[in-house]
Amino acid sequence: MKTRVAFGVVGAIVVVLALFVFPPIVAQVLMMALSVAAAQEFTAAIAGKQNKSLQLAAMLLALGMSWASARDSYNPYWTRGMLYIGIVVLFIILLRCHKQIGFTEIAGAYVGGIIVPYMLMSLIRMFTMEGGNGALYLLVPLLAAWGSDTCALFAGMAFGKHKLAPVISPKKTVEGAIGGVVGAAVLTVIYGIAVSAFTNLTLSVPLCMAAGILGAVLGQIGDLSFSIVKRKSGIKDYGKIFPGHGGVLDRFDSVIFVAPLVELLLHLFSNLGL
Secondary structure, eight states, X not given: OHHHHHHHHHHHHHHHHHHHTSOHHHHHHHXXXXXXXXXXXXXXXXXXXXXXXXXXXXXXXHHHHHHHHHTTTTXXXXXXXXXXXXXXXXXXXXXXXXXXXXXXXXHHHHIIIIIHHHHHTHHHHHHTOTTSOHHHHHHHHHHHHHHHHHHHHHHHHHHOOSEEETTTEEEEEHHHXXXXXHHHHHHHHHHHHHHHHHSSOOOOHHHHHHHHHHHHHHHHHHHHHHHHHHHHHTOSOSOSSBTTTBSHHHHHHHHHHHHHHHHHHHHHHHHHTO
């Protein structure tokens, strides 16, 4: 527990420095590195740790996709190109190695190398939004996802009686899940009010409420989704990159589902003038 808490504090400091102190390129490179690591973890879980060539292919695709998707707002054709390149490359590998690997492994590499990086890089696409307030936008999905996790933990400890998903995650409870949704909604609304009051950025209450509620629900779905992949693969953690926390996917499982949602909500509410 001490290791987990200590690394959490260090991680929070790194996030603050990357968002508010260092040049923007630092945050982009950091997220690209996390995307590549996530691709390796997911592909290893689906295809097996011994399948190094497929892991390498997924990592290279993740590098390309994370670079392209970070520039999606400037030129979406890079992202579309990577969606296509990923399919071609992985099917070529399947044609050459069909005796050793099957479509399940190829599909896992595509999810790990293309889909997960695109979803993770929603954080950077928000960070680079016009207006110079990207760091404040980016904190919304992190608050919704990790705030929901924390509130769900304490609500489950205090009131938990009914198991939410006993086979996938035995410790999660319905009461904890509800507490996570309520807590995330409260935290995001408070954050939005504070940002609107003390900065030149306006985050409307309806936007923050939607991000908190929907983000908490989808974050819990993301958590359970990556947990069931681990159980199906017979592994405890995706990796060991974060001491006390596991791999990138162990720490960012909920964020992967929440970040694209918040990105969509920001565009939607902006278009609606809310």
